[in-house]
Amino acid sequence: MSIDFEIPTEAKAIREKVRKFVHDECIPAEKELDTKLAEVLGPLRKKARAQGLWCPFVPKEYGGMGLGPLANALVQMELGESMLGALSMNTQGPDDASMMTILAHGTEYQKEKFLKPLLNGEKRICFSMTEKAAGADATGMQTTAVKDGNENYILNGEKWFSSSASVADMALVMAKTDPNAPRHKQYSTFIVELPNPGYRIKRNVANMAIEGPHDDVIHGGHSEIEIKDLKVPADNLLGGEGNGFNMGQHRLAYGRLRHGMHNVAKAQRALDMAAAHVTKRSTFGQLLADRQAVQFMLADCASELYIGRLMLLHIAYKAEKGLDIRQENSIAKIFHAHMVHKVIDTAIQLHGALGFSQDTPLAKWYPSALAAAGRRPRRGAQVEDR
Structure with a gap:
């Protein structure tokens, strides 16, 4: 298969615009991070949005730039130069991939209630999948979700290294809904609003990283979570039962x-x-x-x-x-x-x-x-x- 490595003119222009923003705005702003992050990030995001630099991968009808995979790759390969690059344009992990998931699989209710504030940069979201006993084997998860009548699911279990959970306003939580189904169809995903007494952050797992005052927000702390009798409305089931994996x-x-x-x-x-x-x-x-x-x-x-x-x-x-x-x-x-x-x-x-x-x-x-x-x-x- 022949490969065309010619980059379209419009993609080059977007890359240059993002590169200039990162070098002119984001990297200099890193020196101000000894102040409150909101005083640095708020104005930075305002400048980015004014230049049309917001949610690069999100379709234009949802307020994003509507970039395809190639143009988005070029943009991301510029944003990573600064710790504030992705945050400035609301394309930071783990939020970005969760936005894409809700965009692709969410109901209209879920998009209005949960996706909209994420796209606006008003809220953050984490992803709780990994568990201590399972590690990289996502089919080894033991957290359960049992239906309580027709209105709610009750979740119980634990999660490990849930990035950015300590600064999140909601979480995507994966749990086992049908232990008798085929291995890859046993799991479902739920949108959980935070804080919630059933979703308790036991601690942020300390590691060898050099920590700064705003690392939770910028890099995403890694939390150990206890999930106990967590009640989730059935309307918050994302993508239908069995499609979580x-x-x-x-x-x-x-x-x-x-x-x-x-x-x-x-x-x-x-x-x-x-x-x-x-x-x-x-x-x-x-x-x-x-x-x-x-x-x-x-x-x-x-x-x-x-x-x-x-x-x-x-x-x-x-x-x-x-x-x-x-x-x-x-x-x-x-x-x-x-x-x-x-x-x-x-x-x-x-x-x-x-x-x-x-x-x-x-x-x-x-x-x-x-x-x-x-x-x-x-x-x-x-x-x-x-």
């Missing part, structure tokens, strides 16, 4: 791609920082940039980034054509996780002690890159619900 897999597929897109952007910023540093830093009377070993390190990173971009463009191309991308998506998930770890690690080395400090964003990026490269691909563990 398939919807969840489709949802996670986009989340994996978005991770890859943002990792490309983050790696590009790290490489740019490293290149800028070595061209002005001298040791023993010679620029670092003139040392062959340093040139090899930069060239290796540039090669990895080139492969990563081509991989995402190929997947976006196939998605545009409505072709199956499951195999490529799995390959990309692994490759981009290792790629971003390698580039950030190299950038830290080339910065020397400065890279180890928190005077640059490299040290803060490193733990998340290490988690992605070390835990997900090798063990197949579901690190977070994105």
Whole structure:
């Protein structure tokens, strides 16, 4: 199958517009994050919406930009350069994939009540699928949902690493509705309004990441959840009984791609920082940039980034054509996780002690890159619900 890598003119224009916004608005705004996040994010979102930069993947009739897979990939590969990039345009995980799920499978009632405030940026949503005992095996979930007459479901169980639950106004919760059905038809998805006494956040799971004052909102804390006698109206069942697994897999597929897109952007910023540093830093009377070993390190990173971009463009191309991308998506998930770890690690080395400090964003990026490269691909563990 021949592949056309020519990017349409309108997609190029959108990419340039987003790139300018990220560099002119988002990256400078990162320096103001010692103040209240609302004082930084509110004006940033207002500027983005004024420029028509809002919910890139959402159809125009729902208030989004209506971008297809290719144009959205180009946009996401710019937004990931800044920790405020995706948030500024209401395309952050895990909200984005949940919006797409409700958009595709929600009833008119659900779209009006739950999707509309999400699209407006008024509310946040988390995704509660993973459980301690099940890990990456979504069919190992033990949380149950039993119908109480015709009006409600009663949910009981636990969830693990539910990203952004601590800042969410609602949750998509997967639970077993029919233990006797075929394996992939046992599960259903429910929209749960928060806070709710039946959905209790036991704790945010501490990890090796360097935490800032707004990390829950910006990066999404990872919560351990107790679900006890959680009453959910039948009207909040999303997509019908037995369809939770398939919807969840489709949802996670986009989340994996978005991770890859943002990792490309983050790696590009790290490489740019490293290149800028070595061209002005001298040791023993010679620029670092003139040392062959340093040139090899930069060239290796540039090669990895080139492969990563081509991989995402190929997947976006196939998605545009409505072709199956499951195999490529799995390959990309692994490759981009290792790629971003390698580039950030190299950038830290080339910065020397400065890279180890928190005077640059490299040290803060490193733990998340290490988690992605070390835990997900090798063990197949579901690190977070994105």
